Amino acid sequence: MNTSTAVTPLTTADAEALVMAARQAAEVAGVAVSTTVLDAGGHLLAFRRDDRAALISGETSTRKAYTALQVNAPTAHLVDAVQPGGLFHTLPTALERPLLFIAGGVPVQRGGRPIGAIDVGGGTPEQNHSFATTAVEALA
Template sequence: MSEITADRALKGIAAAIAKAKEIGSAHSIAIVDAGRNLVAFHRMDNALLASIEISQGKAYTSRSLNMKTGDVTQYVQPGGPFYAMETSHRTPMVVFGGGLPVEIGGKVVGAVGVAGGMIDQDVSVAEAALAAIAKG
């Protein structure tokens, strides 16, 4: 199957929660499909309220650009080719680590967005979700 089903998304959420607990942090986890529609979302107990929108923004951005959000940062800096791009869309883009595109069968079919911790924690939790989604 070459899409993010609800079942795959929930497996991703479960893996992300397990990783977050392992590293001792609380996150919000968002998973979107190819059309950037929210398929699954979870806010862990004590996750920052801001993490709700930020996680969804990371997933939206990653799918919109088919890039890791951490890789976008360099392009939106002053003097960069896409300076201020993150503020030029109706839906704000989030351009720091924690958003990862989901590829199944060599095709980008959605994205994961994680927020609530330090960037390296967000990325680690997102990677756990990504691995579980890829497994199916």
């Protein structure tokens, strides 16, 4: 007998709500950001780059969201583990698609299961993590 419960996947409406919540948090702080939302398969559901956000923040945002999804943990929690001598030092280059361990990527879960990930880039690592976390909490 299968006792697992189906979990509703991350929808486009969810992704847009995540982007809006992250953007509002960044706007309050006066920071121009790029925000990426991926579904559980790592596919892009939503992306937004503010007019003044650094161009590179779009690329890094997508890679950090992918990283958070793959490791099912906020990228901020693993920064030290991938430094030289760290437990996961080789992890950033272990896969065909490089992972990026800079704060800002946060997995999105429903019912304790990963359904996607969000990343915010453009502020300091601490700001990016805070904006992404705020968005995930607003979705809950």
